[in-house]
Amino acid sequence: xxIATEGLAQRxxxxxxSLYTIGLPASIRDxxxxxxxxxxxxQQRAFSREGHSSGxxxxxxxxxxxRGVPADLVWRVGTGDTAGQSLGLWFAFSATMGLWxxxxxxxxxxxxxxxPALAEFYAGKGLSITVGxxxxxxxxxxxxxxxxxxxxxxxxxxxxxxALHAIxxxxxxxxxxxxxxxxxxxxxxxxxxxxxxxxxxxxxxxxLAGLTFHTVLSGAMAVFLAATTAVSVQGGTGSNWxxxxxxxxxxxxxxxxxxxxxxxxxxxxxxxxxxxxKSFEVSGRRLPHVS
Amino acid sequence: MEVALDLRRRGVFEYHGFLIAKEIQEREGARLxxxxxxxxKALYRMEKAGLLSSYWEDPLTAADESRPRRRLYQITAAxxxxxxxxRPFQANPTVRLEPREANP
Numbered sequence: 001x002x003i004a005t006e007g008l009a010q011r012x013x014x015x016x017x018s019l020y021t022i023g024l025p026a027s028i029r030d031x032x033x034x035x036x037x038x039x040x041x042x043q044q045r046a047f048s049r050e051g052h053s054s055g056x057x058x059x060x061x062x063x064x065x066x067r068g069v070p071a072d073l074v075w076r077v078g079t080g081d082t083a084g085q086s087l088g089l090w091f092a093f094s095a096t097m098g099l100w101x102x103x104x105x106x107x108x109x110x111x112x113x114x115x116p117a118l119a120e121f122y123a124g125k126g127l128s129i130t131v132g133x134x135x136x137x138x139x140x141x142x143x144x145x146x147x148x149x150x151x152x153x154x155x156x157x158x159x160x161x162x163a164l165h166a167i168x169x170x171x172x173x174x175x176x177x178x179x180x181x182x183x184x185x186x187x188x189x190x191x192x193x194x195x196x197x198x199x200x201x202x203x204x205x206x207x208l209a210g211l212t213f214h215t216v217l218s219g220a221m222a223v224f225l226a227a228t229t230a231v232s233v234q235g236g237t238g239s240n241w242x243x244x245x246x247x248x249x250x251x252x253x254x255x256x257x258x259x260x261x262x263x264x265x266x267x268x269x270x271x272x273x274x275x276x277x278k279s280f281e282v283s284g285r286r287l288p289h290v291s
Numbered sequence: 292m293e294v295a296l297d298l299r300r301r302g303v304f305e306y307h308g309f310l311i312a313k314e315i316q317e318r319e320g321a322r323l324x325x326x327x328x329x330x331x332k333a334l335y336r337m338e339k340a341g342l343l344s345s346y347w348e349d350p351l352t353a354a355d356e357s358r359p360r361r362r363l364y365q366i367t368a369a370x371x372x373x374x375x376x377x378r379p380f381q382a383n384p385t386v387r388l389e390p391r392e393a394n395p
Binding site: 032033036042070 | 307310323327330332370
């Protein structure tokens, strides 16, 4: 073990604190990060004075960080701003209820049925589907707000705190990209064709848009990573590159998440409009004729 | 809290997080230093409860010594009182509170 190992252990500890303090009010977040930074420095100096090796210092740093993870998470959950926690609860509630009301409760009809039978099936569940979609859009709005805050937080980050943010953002992006592809390729197909929606829109346009969006973004990511790696390898000018890296990744994540949401939500909006129209048509047919 | 009071008796009126971790380790003869999460969560909560107070040291002091700024903690009067009240229970954990007599 060497001084480099000690530096890596310290960096890991600082990355962890950067991660679990994301989204906290600036005063609390900055205080915790600065306290850990000071603690790590004091520990390094004390161990050095006592003649301990760099390897032992690194091990103790990692041990203190790892053993503190449960307490960090408990502290994080209890410390978040009340407004943020309420929004989190709203997100969980509206997303769960929305998905249930819009998709699970209505169930899946026999897609080989005739168009009128499909229309009848969905029209009978028009209210549930409408309320479900309103809740899904609400949760999408809350999610968009969270992503915006995350991006703003990553842009104001200081040097040395960026790499783990970048990893988190890349992971989030990968998840968003997967969603984007899944919904683009399969999500809209079942609400098309004979049911009344234009299949050229639902089966071709949105999947194509999703794929194009994803391909362009992946290309941009590859170019960006290559460029930043080249800058850091050449050295000298790489002192702030982690902050820059995660800042730009924040924007890419925002783009990707927005794209995934649009690819999912726009076909659903079309579907909802169709259900509402069919509901009126079907209920109109059921009304007794007044002579 | 005990550590804070011990440090105070020894003339150390303000202490940073790592110093507290080190004192706890030496006091209890522990093999490991208190974990970051455990230590700072406890300090944060005790400060919120008014048992400790804290402030950032002067940046010039830290700059002079080429190190990050320290967050310095002090035990408050309420903290000392709470500790004094807790002592009998620490010395004899089997002590039980007697129920108060009802007012006639």
